[in-house]
Each structure stands twice: as structure tokens, then as C-alpha cells.
Amino acid sequence: MARLPLDPVYSKALILASQFKSAKKCFASSEGDHLTLINVHRTSIELLEKRKSEAGKEKPEKILRKWCKENFINSRSLRHARDIHSQIRRHVEQMGLCISSCGDDTLQFRRCLAAAFFLNAALKQPDGTYRALASGEVVQIHPTSVLFRTKADYYFQRVYQNYQQVHSQYNNN
Incomplete structure (x- = not known):
């Protein structure tokens, strides 16, 4: 210091x-x-x-x-x-449901999230923005998300839990 x-x-x-x-x-x-x-x-x-x-x-x-x-x-x-x-x-x-960990294989976990939150899925657009599939609204990844700074050049559905009204809607996965 x-x-x-x-x-x-x-x-x-x-x-x-x-x-x-x-x-x-x-x-x-x-x-x-x-x-x-x-x-x-x-x-x-x-x-x-x-x-x-x-x-x-x-x-x-x-x-x-x-x-x-x-x-x-x-x-x-x-x-x-x-x-x-x-x-x-x-x-x-x-309830008698099977409890098991996915371990390091996260694909099944991500599939479960996508299936459960399908109404909240957003697809990356060619211009880099994300569009909510259910509503068609443009959303953004929240700045506190680990995904905020990603520069992925592929199309990938992101799941977000809720909208936050600030100046724009954030995609808070």
C-alpha cells in the first residue's frame, strides 16, 4: 500500500x-x-x-x-x-426421486436448466445482442454475470432467471 x-x-x-x-x-x-x-x-x-x-x-x-x-x-x-x-x-x-451429481459432466445439468427455464431462453443475434425467444425483447447479460465479457462467436442460448429494469433489460443467467 x-x-x-x-x-x-x-x-x-x-x-x-x-x-x-x-x-x-x-x-x-x-x-x-x-x-x-x-x-x-x-x-x-x-x-x-x-x-x-x-x-x-x-x-x-x-x-x-x-x-x-x-x-x-x-x-x-x-x-x-x-x-x-x-x-x-x-x-x-x-419423494423417492433419484439424487445424483453430474460431477464434472455439466451437459445434463445445463440441459435440465434449459428445459426448466425454456421460457427465459435468449438467443445471441448476429449483431451480438440477445433476444428473448418467448417475448422477442432484446435483453443484455447482466454486468455481474460471468458471461458478461464473453466474446463467443457462436450462437448459444443463455438462460436468465429474471429481468432487472435499469436502463435496459439484463439477461441474468
Whole structure:
């Protein structure tokens, strides 16, 4: 921080911004935000399992909070996602549905998302914009999406969960 010709507050912000981008890249999936979030979830589970096998005395919640802070992840959001995952798993088991992970083969997962969110699919147009297939509206990928900066020159359907009214509609997959 001392090497930067800035007030310490701005120096720290600049350094943290750089670290944040590096942390985001650790989990980012070029296949979309859903898979990026799954990467975060899986990594947190692996961390807890590893720590359990090491027989440490540190509580799982404390381990997760520390890990979240180091990786610029909102620990409350992760805890909420973990709670929802447990609830869904319990209900799915009660319904007698088969539970299995796709592992690293994400094609089936992406097919399930596309089938479930088919009304929200958007197709990339020749001019680089995206058009919602159901409504025909032009939408954009939200700036916070891992897909925002992609320069894919192929036509690919993107799935978005909801519209956000700002100055234009964003495709938030």
C-alpha cells in the first residue's frame, strides 16, 4: 500500500479489487452463473470434509466464515444456500426421486436448466445482442454475470432467471 501514491483507504480498495477478481476467477465457469455458484458450493463442501478428516477442533461455521472472507464470498448467502440445499435434498429423498451429481459432466445439468427455464431462453443475434425467444425483447447479460465479457462467436442460448429494469433489460443467467 505504501508504494501507491494514494491515500491508504484507496490503496487498500485497489489491492482488494485485484484480489477479488482473482478469487472470482477461481470459481468462475464459462458455462454460466449457475455453474459458478455450484463451484462455490462444492468447494465449500470439500473444504469442510477435508477439515473433518483432519479432526480439527474448529467449528464448521467458523471455518466457512474464514474461507468466505478469504474468497470474498458472502457467508450468510452461502449458509442460506446450504440450508436450502439440505431442505431440497430431504424433500427429494422423501419423494423417492433419484439424487445424483453430474460431477464434472455439466451437459445434463445445463440441459435440465434449459428445459426448466425454456421460457427465459435468449438467443445471441448476429449483431451480438440477445433476444428473448418467448417475448422477442432484446435483453443484455447482466454486468455481474460471468458471461458478461464473453466474446463467443457462436450462437448459444443463455438462460436468465429474471429481468432487472435499469436502463435496459439484463439477461441474468
